[in-house]
């Protein structure tokens with residue numbers, strides 16, 4: 001059984017990756033229902049939190065039904081990170097996660113996210129201070145290194161463990177790679193095989209089929225898989241992987257009725273949480289995947305992604321169910 005601190009997260013847990021503008025409460029709820037064992041919020045700026053910026057604060061919202069849930073924060077300034085730990089703690093997550101992997105320029109240029117991979121001593125000292133500042137388990141999500149010539153993840157993971165983190169998730173790419181090429185899981189496996197490591201090591205990057213999850217477990221010997229893009233608009237991915245673990249076979253994909261129902265609930269929860277305008281707008285990115293592979297679907301997708309009124313989007317869902325209800329997904 002894998003544990004993050006005292007939290008039992010099951011055998012080879014599947015973790016929903018933190019994803020900006022994606023891993024919000026409605027989406028996390030859907031993934032949880034479909035078998036995600038741990039869910040993470042999208043990253044939250046420590047500077048935004050201490051300024052009480054509304055957008056950052058709203059991202060702290062969590063619901064009982066999604067536990068265990070980790071709130072992810074990023075930053076590079078000690079005082080802001082410590083103050084953020086206090087703010088995050090007050091919203092009652094099970095885990096605090098530190099983002100040391102975000103590759104985007106606006107984050108990296110401030111020394112945060114993957115930017116800190118250029119200063120491992122700072123990464124370790126910041127982590128140590130945060131661990132000491134909270135009773136909650138602290139986890140880290142990071143990448144292999146800054147670039148191909150600076151992959152020191154075995155040493156980095158060990159040092160982070162030594163200052164008290166309770167699990168590490170590693171995306172098998174460097175910052176220089178951004179999202180290009182293929183994720184390399186071999187260095188993550190090296191971290192796991194380090195005899196000094198005793199905390200869970202979760203692999204991340206390109207787990208987009210049940211077979212890949214099996215490979216991560218059996219060939220690379222990791223403790224769990226963190227899943228990002230494969231779940232966007234497809235929360236069933238968690239269930240499919242678990243079914244495959246159990247039976248060695250793929251289960252049938254969700255039917256059109258299930259997809260429409262999920263899209264409808266997603267939209268409803270999003271509107272309940274952030275209001276009509278934002279709810280309608282921010283759920284749009286999921287529809288392409290909910291309805292992937294349906295021929296001649298463009299007209300309907302356009303309705304879903306251009307309507308500002310939820311009534312029109314719900315009507316489009318009804319139309320889709322009526323017209324494509326018999327579509328066989330493969």
Ligand SMILES: Cc1cc2nc3c(=O)[nH]c(=O)nc-3n(C[C@H](O)[C@H](O)[C@H](O)COP(=O)(O)O)c2cc1C
Pocket residue numbers: 017018019020021022041042043072099101102141171204205206207226227228229230
């Ligand atoms: C839209 C999007 C937003 C992301 N936002 C975050 C984030 O807020 N925090 C983070 O640690 N990683 C973020 N990531 C990276 C993912 O957590 C994950 O590491 C990456 O997508 C690789 O995993 P995958 O191949 O399963 O998608 C984001 C990725 C995507 C596609």
